[in-house]
Amino acid sequence: MLLDTRQSLETPEGALLPLTPAGFGVRVLAQLLDILIRYGIVTVIFIALSLLGRMGTGIALILAFLLEWFYPVFFEVTRQGRTPGKKWMGIRVVNDDGTPITFGPSLLRNLLRFVDFLPMLYLTGIVASLCNRQFKRLGDLAAGSMVIYEAPPAREPSFEVRGQLPVPADFSTDEQRALLAFAERSKYLSAERRSELATILLPVIGSKDPVIAIKQMANTMVGKQ
Amino acid sequence: MKQGQFEQLYQPLWHVMELEIIELEKPDGRLKGSELASFASRYRRLCHFHALAKDRHYSSHLVDKLGDLVVRGHQQLYRRKQPFMQQFTSFIVAGFPRLVREQQRYVWWATALLYVPGLLMFLAILWQPDLVYTVTAPEQVSSFESMYDPENRTLGSARESDTNVQMFGFYISNNISVAFRTFASGIVFGVGSIFFLVYNGLLMGAVAGHLTNAEFTQTFFTFVVGHGSFELTAICIAGAAGLKLGYALLAPGNLTRKESLKRASLIAIQLVYGVIIMLVIAAFIEAFWSSNNILMPWQKYLVGGFLWALVIGYLVFSGRSLRGERGQG
Numbered sequence: 001m002l003l004d005t006r007q008s009l010e011t012p013e014g015a016l017l018p019l020t021p022a023g024f025g026v027r028v029l030a031q032l033l034d035i036l037i038r039y040g041i042v043t044v045i046f047i048a049l050s051l052l053g054r055m056g057t058g059i060a061l062i063l064a065f066l067l068e069w070f071y072p073v074f075f076e077v078t079r080q081g082r083t084p085g086k087k088w089m090g091i092r093v094v095n096d097d098g099t100p101i102t103f104g105p106s107l108l109r110n111l112l113r114f115v116d117f118l119p120m121l122y123l124t125g126i127v128a129s130l131c132n133r134q135f136k137r138l139g140d141l142a143a144g145s146m147v148i149y150e151a152p153p154a155r156e157p158s159f160e161v162r163g164q165l166p167v168p169a170d171f172s173t174d175e176q177r178a179l180l181a182f183a184e185r186s187k188y189l190s191a192e193r194r195s196e197l198a199t200i201l202l203p204v205i206g207s208k209d210p211v212i213a214i215k216q217m218a219n220t221m222v223g224k225q
Numbered sequence: 226m227k228q229g230q231f232e233q234l235y236q237p238l239w240h241v242m243e244l245e246i247i248e249l250e251k252p253d254g255r256l257k258g259s260e261l262a263s264f265a266s267r268y269r270r271l272c273h274f275h276a277l278a279k280d281r282h283y284s285s286h287l288v289d290k291l292g293d294l295v296v297r298g299h300q301q302l303y304r305r306k307q308p309f310m311q312q313f314t315s316f317i318v319a320g321f322p323r324l325v326r327e328q329q330r331y332v333w334w335a336t337a338l339l340y341v342p343g344l345l346m347f348l349a350i351l352w353q354p355d356l357v358y359t360v361t362a363p364e365q366v367s368s369f370e371s372m373y374d375p376e377n378r379t380l381g382s383a384r385e386s387d388t389n390v391q392m393f394g395f396y397i398s399n400n401i402s403v404a405f406r407t408f409a410s411g412i413v414f415g416v417g418s419i420f421f422l423v424y425n426g427l428l429m430g431a432v433a434g435h436l437t438n439a440e441f442t443q444t445f446f447t448f449v450v451g452h453g454s455f456e457l458t459a460i461c462i463a464g465a466a467g468l469k470l471g472y473a474l475l476a477p478g479n480l481t482r483k484e485s486l487k488r489a490s491l492i493a494i495q496l497v498y499g500v501i502i503m504l505v506i507a508a509f510i511e512a513f514w515s516s517n518n519i520l521m522p523w524q525k526y527l528v529g530g531f532l533w534a535l536v537i538g539y540l541v542f543s544g545r546s547l548r549g550e551r552g553q554g
Contacts, residue, residue: 011303013272015295055387061394068398069405078252080300095305098296102305108494114409115417138412141483142470142490177282222228222287 007134009098017098020149021134022091024126027147031122033085038067069110076106086147096144105143112139159183159224165216168204176221183218186211228283235274242271243294249301268298319544321499326540328465328492331472335422335464339457343426343433350434357435360427369432373441373448393512400456401504404463408497411467412486414475418467425460447522450529451515454536455507463500466493503536 005023008016042064049056049063075083081092081101093101093109116125116137125137134146167176186194198210207213245264248256256264275291312320325332350356357366403425410417436445473489474482510532515525 011272011295011299013269015272015275015299017296017299018292019296053387054391058387058389058391058394061391061398065394065398065401069402080250094300097303099300099303099305104491104494107497108490111405111409111494111497112412114406115412142412142486143494144487144490174282221283222232224229 005133005135011098019094019098019146021136022147022149023135024122024129024137026089026091026149027086027135028122030083030085030089030091033088034072034083035085037084038071042067072110072113073103073106076101076110077103090150091147092150093145093147096146101145105145109137109139109143109145112137112142115139159215159218160187161212161215161219163216164220164224165213167217167220179214180218180221183215186215226281228278228281228287231278231281231283232287238267239271239274239291239294242267242298246294246297246301250297265302268302271295271298316495316498317502320495321502322540322543323545324492324495325462325465325499328469328496331465331468332462334468335418335461338419338422338464339426339429339461341426342423343430346427346430347434347437350431351437354435354438357431360424360431366435369436370439370441373436373444375441375444389512389516392516393508396508396511397505400508401501404460404500404504405497407460408463408467408470408493408500411464411470411493412474413471415468415471418464418471421467422460422464443522447525447529448515450526451532452507452511454529454533455503455510458536458540459500459503459507462496462503466496466500469493469496 005021007019007021009019010016045063046060049060052059072083075086076093079087081094086092093106095101095105113125116122116128116139118124122137125139128141129135129137132141134140136146140146167179171179182197189197194211198214201214202210205213245256245260245267271291272295275288275295278288278291346356346360361369403421407418407421407425410421433445436442469489470486470493473485477485480488514528
């Protein structure tokens with residue numbers, strides 16, 4: 001059973017797209033960043049254009065209006081669903097079917113932001129996003145969009161151990177995956193924890209240093225020397 | 226096949242794929258037609274690799290890497306077209322008025338919600354002038370009075386062009402924001418749209434009634450008659466779009482509420498496109514024409530009447546096909 005929030009979406013090719021919806025915490029941070037950027041720009045605009053007198057004020061008002069309602073729309077449509085704040089936080093907006101968000105849905109979800117904000121501080125949006133599995137606020141529900149985490153760029157595996165060791169033939173595929181996962185994640189574990197976990201397998205592997213043995217088996221599985 | 230062999234054999238293929246996807250993800254990415262033509266078939270091979278890798282329980286590293294490419298490839302292959310500019314003209318000429326006629330049930334309701342309270346308030350204030358203070362603050366009332374007082378013609382005659390630009394900016398940001406709120410709050414089962422429509426109607430009726438009592442009718446009505454056509458109609462349509470969202474939630478029919486809301490939003494957002502265009506026109510008229518006091522009142526009424534006829538005629542007749550054929554709208 002999976003305990004994480006990952007959702008799978010089946011494509012016409014039969015592949016399952018793994019999408020990880022982003023919860024309100026990270027989205028609030030992204031929104032805060034966007035607000036800071038937006039207000040920064042608006043301040044600069046008003047200061048610069050106030051030099052032009054009333055005409056400048058008029059132009060500044062229009063620009064401020066555009067920034068208020070269309071800043072997220074512009075970035076979401078032209079930057080594959082990422083406003084600067086979202087990009088910073090590693091999230092982006094997609095349509096329900098996993099495709100990049102388009103103009104209509106983007107405008108809709110950003111207009112409905114007004115309702116999601118009510119009564120204060122996005123309370124409606126937060127409550128709504130906690131009521132469904134994709135963390136959709138009202139704007140997302142109406143527009144058929146969702147906010148997902150960007151997949152982190154994949155790295156070459158390096159298990160910091162040379163040499164190969166055959167994997168025992170009676171290991172099931174799930175058990176093999178467990179070995180691989182251990183080897184891939186072992187650098188995030190402390191040395192004590194590493195050996196504690198690896199020692200569980202000691203009776204099966206029968207090696208002096210089970211950590212190295214497992215990593216060598218992982219080398220065999222990914223075809224590394 | 227061992228994972229290492231698999232990777233060695235096919236890595237060049239998905240490396241090419243990755244480069245192509247990166248190119249497609251750029252806003253101004255350039256790929257040749259021939260490369261694009263074979264993208265779909267290559268993408269299907271990639272999906273095949275991903276499925277194989279998963280089925281053979283290769284390392285999660287490889288499966289995730291291929292999975293990531295599949296997601297990104299999917300997004301590029303299936304991304305929706307956005308032929309915004311091409312559709313723009315046909316939307317204005319035919320699409321929008323057709324849509325308004327199609328959704329006229331909501332438009333009529335919104336119109337009633339704006340004008341009926343407005344008219345009642347207007348009549349009530351003619352009868353009991355003090356009722357104006359039920360919807361507006363005294364300071365606001367006096368500011369309206371000084372705005373439309375024929376004695377101080379700040380509203381117009383010698384207004385300079387840069388003031389016009391300033392007011393244009395103000396009307397754009399204020400009116401379109403009001404329309405957006407009227408629309409968006411409709412998602413709360415229509416309550417928000419109803420509130421904004423009725424409130425704006427009451428306010429409008431109160432100001433009109435009060436200024437009629439003060440006998441500033443000429444300055445007031447010559448000012449509002451021009452842009453009112455576009456502005457009030459646009460607010461009605463924004464309200465109608467909001468009511469549609471609310472109704473979709475209240476009475477989803479055979480659909481789930483979520484699905485019903487999604488389908489209604491698809492139509493409602495198109496109404497909002499039209500509303501934005503109408504309000505930009507309205508702000509333009511309001512800033513550069515309505516404020517002009519050099520013209521005689523009859524000229525302004527004439528043009529105002531013409532604009533009303535234009536808006537109504539546009540919504541009623543534009544986009545109907547000739548020879549009695551039914552339009553596709």
